[in-house]
Amino acid sequence: MRVLKFAILGLLEQDKMTGYDIAAAFKGALGQFWSAKHSQIYPELKKLVVEELIAFETVIQGEKLEKKLYSLTAKGTAELMDWIQRVEAVNVSNKDEFMLKTYFIAAMDKQEAQQLFSNQLNSRQRKLEKLEQILTELEAEQKAPIHFSSPEFGHYLVLTRAIEREKGYIQWLERSLALME
Amino acid sequence: MRVLKFAILGLLEQDKMTGYDIAAAFKGALGQFWSAKHSQIYPELKKLVVEELIAFETVIQGEKLEKKLYSLTAKGTAELMDWIQRVEAVNVSNKDEFMLKTYFIAAMDKQEAQQLFSNQLNSRQRKLEKLEQILTELEAEQKAPIHFSSPEFGHYLVLTRAIEREKGYIQWLERSLALME
DNA sequence: GTCTGCATGTAACTCGTTACATGATTAG
DNA sequence: CTAATCATGTAACGAGTTACATGCAGAC
Numbered sequence A, B: 001m002r003v004l005k006f007a008i009l010g011l012l013e014q015d016k017m018t019g020y021d022i023a024a025a026f027k028g029a030l031g032q033f034w035s036a037k038h039s040q041i042y043p044e045l046k047k048l049v050v051e052e053l054i055a056f057e058t059v060i061q062g063e064k065l066e067k068k069l070y071s072l073t074a075k076g077t078a079e080l081m082d083w084i085q086r087v088e089a090v091n092v093s094n095k096d097e098f099m100l101k102t103y104f105i106a107a108m109d110k111q112e113a114q115q116l117f118s119n120q121l122n123s124r125q126r127k128l129e130k131l132e133q134i135l136t137e138l139e140a141e142q143k144a145p146i147h148f149s150s151p152e153f154g155h156y157l158v159l160t161r162a163i164e165r166e167k168g169y170i171q172w173l174e175r176s177l178a179l180m181e
Numbered sequence C: 001g002t003c004t005g006c007a008t009g010t011a012a013c014t015c016g017t018t019a020c021a022t023g024a025t026t027a028g
Numbered sequence D: 001c002t003a004a005t006c007a008t009g010t011a012a013c014g015a016g017t018t019a020c021a022t023g024c025a026g027a028c
Helices: A003-014 A019-025 A038-050 A074-084 A097-103 A110-141 A153-179 B003-014 B019-025 B038-050 B074-084 B097-103 B110-141 B153-179
Strands: A054-061 A065-072 B054-061 B065-072
Touching: A003 A019, A003 A038, A003 A054, A003 A065, A003 A074, A003 B097, A019 A038, A019 A065, A038 A054, A038 A065, A065 A074, A097 B003, A097 B153, A110 A153, A153 B097, A153 B153, B003 B019, B003 B038, B003 B054, B003 B065, B003 B074, B019 B038, B019 B065, B038 B054, B038 B065, B065 B074, B110 B153
Parallel strands: none
Antiparallel strands: A054 A065, B054 B065
16 A cells, blocks of 8 residues: 555655655665665656655756755645554564474474574674664764654664564574574 | 465475465464465466476365365475575565654654554554464463474464564563653 | 766566455355 | 355556666765
8 A cells, every 4th residue: 555655755754855865764774664676766756746745856966967856745744644643454474584484394304494593593693783783873872862852763763673673583593493402 | 586486385395285275374373474365376376387396186075166286296395495495685674564654753743653652552462462372272282392393393483483573562662652751 | 087876767577465256165 | 044164266456676777976
């Protein structure tokens, strides 16, 4: 149901942006829970202009590089606000190829399984370190403790969720490895 | 990269099945991490037959209901085993519409945000209860404690992961709500 | 001057969902 | 008998990825 549409509207509500900026936003903490490639973003932006949910002004960078700065229209803001308070069903299947393999663990021998789990554990630990570093930097930039009205509250919540998701995964991997002995 | 293909091969490695059975398997614990609708399963089964990774025998149920019992070929088993020990990159973006909204929390007023979070907390708690019930039933069926060679080990691991995922989500929701006061 | 990053687009393809369509079996 | 479940398929559409394609700006 066109979630990318709302992702774009939400980003533009924060600030005027180009398509490139939107793609860049998906490379940060937000990208842990939603992302899209530029090849999906640009056509969607065109569609949203036709639907009059966003508008753009052309800006010249340097000598002649044209970039399109998009912003929300009143209609776009209204649709964003409608979506944001809508209660959607909890999505069941969060696809995870590693867990699919885990379900078929009976087809592995013990060594193979341990190798696979150790490997996954390692990757997850490295990912966790990166996320924790980003959180440290975010917290360092704040003067007061983060609260509801901080401009970075959304970013903070998403980051802490990503970090705890990894921690939970890591704990489960460790306990599963212990069970395999 | 055709993950559904391997999901089907993995299920058929456990037992001969119909397309309907495969769809049913996705409604259980496995469905927490991978699933597909029957409209995707049936065409994929046909494709896998053409590729000679699976084969089927037609079985008559009752008077005249024909069903197709699929099973792995040697080639299919080989491809499954190759995939299962392959190390894939940790997937970055596990899409979650609620977390997308969370990222845009600055566009909500406090009451709206609290409402949304309470609601999500409730849904997650009900989901957790259901998963824990399934685990209780699974454990009741076991004579000995579950270990690597138990036929239900894969099922058990996936269930415990799903349960802890929900617990982690719930804790984060509670702590986030506390932060909003 | 050359490499990295900024900036925008399209085409082809694969994956996944919703809807359309049909019919048999089984348990109450 | 009738409702839920078993069983199989197709069509249309929407979402998402990979690859193709181009060019400017800024830093070193």
